Amino acid sequence: MTSQDRFDGGRRSRDLPPPRVARTILVVVLVSYAVVVALNILDTTMPTHQVIIAIAALVLVLALQLRHSAPGANRRSARVRLTSLGAQAVLTYLPLLVFRAEWGAMAGFLAGSLLLILPPRIGWILYGCVGLSLLVPSLIQGYSVLVTVYLCQSTLVTGLVTYGLTRLSDLVAEVHAARGELAHMAVTEERLRFARDLHDLLGFGLSTITLKSELVHRLIENHPERAVEEIQDVLAVSRDALADVRRVARGFQDMSLEQEIRSARSVLAAADIELDVRVTLKPFGPRSNSVLATVLREAVTNVLRHSEAGRCTIEAGQRGETVRLLVVNDGVRPGYRDPSPDSGSGLANLKVRVRGVGGRVEAGCPDGRTFRLLAEVPAHTEVPQQQIFDGKLSARITAA
Template sequence: MARTVLVAALVSYSIVIALNVLTVSLPPYGTAVAITGLVLVLVLQLGHSMPGANRAPLRRRVLTLSAQALFSYLPLVVFRAEWGSMAGFLAGSLLLLLPPRVGWSLYAAVGASLLVPTLLEGYSVLDTVYLCQSTLLTGLVTFGLTRLNELVAEVHATRGELAHAAVTEERLRFARDLHDLLGFGLSTITLKSELVHRLIDSNPRRAMAEVEDVLTVSRRALGDVRRVARGFRDMSLEQEISSARSVLAAANIELEARVSAERCSPEADSVLAAVLREAVTNLLRHSQAGHCTIEAGRHGAIARLLVVNDGVRPGYRDPAPDGGSGLSNLEDRVSSIGGRLETGSGGQSTFRLLAEVPAQAGGSWRPLGGEEATVGSSAA
């Protein structure tokens, strides 16, 4: 639409000038030359109004501007003031193709140059002002419509890029959520399956109980996949602590959990739950832990989660492909709501993970009552 308006305006201006020229008594060949000159100026102007014309080599821009100036001023010798408005195209092209300081200076010079034919013709002051003003207005309209056309093209291109970026972001979100949600479940299934394999002969009852747990975890993992596909990413820190207690007990890892009774916003709670799930997954995969401490609570406007475990193997690297993307995903999650994530050695073969997020990020929270509740410790 913007391109159509631009072309229609340029053609309309050319028709107006053609009608002015036809009022001059000329032989047929003179009229033919005038119309040819109009067409050439219009073609040059359409080229100058094309997107990206201002990025053409300077030599080419100067050459086409010179040709347009020639066809704009030479006919003045014959047609005088009736041809004057054609210089408006030249004024607009100067603004479009040259640097602003040079372009605006030459734009003003074009307007002033039309004083010459009007004075030679003996026009009145009002007619002189009208001719100069209409020429400069033609230049402004040409410049404005051309820039509008370029901006519309840029917006359409940007919209396509934004759509592509949105698709890419959704793919990254899906991959990140799939990693965060399934990593813990698959690690739990693997751990409990190994436990069942050891117990099936010596303790069939315990093995059956662990099989039930495997089925529960696998169903939860299936539900997680469906939630990711729907874009539903709410998680519960309380549920994750309960799951962590179960899986760590199965792995003979002592757990000490201290959890504040005050609950933060659903957004912060979901992010901290994802952090805890990844922390426990990493503990199972990358350490030989015997003890783990989880502290979670609200401190003023900050919701805080601290996970510390022992049994860290110095220099250990996960041999699995893309095995180190979990913490990077968590950093993205935490930073997306204005929080921070710290990880590193806590000394004496321990690993420490600290996440702090705004307690009211993106939602409200409600106190549950009481100061702090100790979940206690459990050991298998």
């Protein structure tokens, strides 16, 4: 699957509700069905004691249905599942003999529970049997064909709604859990890549320096001329190692904001986070470009690791000689608290980098729901003169 495919998939599923909302919708629908039955019972001329019994039975059936629609209900032991299904069947059919058509919708709960709790083949067979069982009270009571069809059809539809909403709620929870796994995998892959780079570039050089330094330590007293030669080799290897370190660092410093935006599209799409990008930039200095790319990478990492975002916005623009980058996400977790002024070393490091080019960084959660990260840097910066190691090193060894 390409990055564009993942991005398109993320856009198609951007309206998927969070698990808590999906679960709330399921509970509201189940309670609404029960309320409709309660209103039908209260609208009859039954004696008060029968109404009380009916409401009590209705509450028990609703409680059993919520239990059967809970996550992992079909993984309970067979004895527990069959016991609760048996109790729901008794509470479904016994009141049906007394309350008749007003109680018919409760058979739909039983049909849905059978699909949720039992293996598919058995569940669907019994689901159909529950729908057909509503023919019996219709024939006994002499209901019209229209009422009979209504009872059977409403029972089967209620069962499907109960089953479908429960399964969709479970699916939403699994998708959000998978998004967290994707974020973890992305971070782990980046760590492994960096570890591989360090191992491949520095492992040999550092090992050589260690071995030759041990050799120099053994030769320096008895063979000083040979020790000087080995020191020259150590210096040469150390220069190569230093060049390797700069090469690794250059891979992190010589970054492009445009390239990081493309990477953010791919990564956030894989995590099912909708991304809105608004970029209006003119060409600007490479150092400022690298710093803003670093800011964006850290912001995207925080979105993946520390939030439950469903939407992220990236804005970049230029005002005069100032380039501005704003990253906003809506995934602040409940009870958000900023434990430190910089909210961790990641943002602290960003502030050091941005201030190093004469810019500024602001980060926070002003409304308790969205997190904003703002960085502003000069469009063109002068690289300060630094003392760069030119490879020449002199050493004086004095005798003790």
